[in-house]
Amino acid sequence: MNPIYVDATFKGSKGKKKVKARVNMKADYSSIPKNVAEAIGLEVTTFDIQPTGGKVHQIQAGAPVIGIGDRSAVHTVLINTIDEAVIGWITLNLLGFKVYPRKGIIKPIYPWSLRV
Numbered sequence: 001m002n003p004i005y006v007d008a009t010f011k012g013s014k015g016k017k018k019v020k021a022r023v024n025m026k027a028d029y030s031s032i033p034k035n036v037a038e039a040i041g042l043e044v045t046t047f048d049i050q051p052t053g054g055k056v057h058q059i060q061a062g063a064p065v066i067g068i069g070d071r072s073a074v075h076t077v078l079i080n081t082i083d084e085a086v087i088g089w090i091t092l093n094l095l096g097f098k099v100y101p102r103k104g105i106i107k108p109i110y111p112w113s114l115r116v
Helices: 034-039 089-095
Strands: 004-012 015-024 030-033 045-049 057-062 065-068 071-074 077-080 085-088 097-100 105-108
Touching (some): 004 085, 089 097
Antiparallel strands (some): 004 065, 057 077
16 A cells, blocks of 8 residues: 655744655654754754663654644654654544545544544
């Protein structure tokens, strides 16, 4: 199956940026390139993680407003070192989308409202 891409908007304190993002249902969190985080003025926090039995890695994360279509919400994203934005399943669920991999699309599955 071919990868699915969506137009996603990321908004921070200095503005917003629209990017073509790859949908990855195996990724928990969404991620954006560092240059996108810098362009929108995203406040980034660095922290250490250590997978079981693995070495310590430094991870950067922030919380922009993420928009897909007419739906948007504040959600945590990881800052990645590759030049590609990724939309993970938690973000898709938060915004009320379902992935149809055989059709290569995402669709809203319920009327959306921000859930707290």
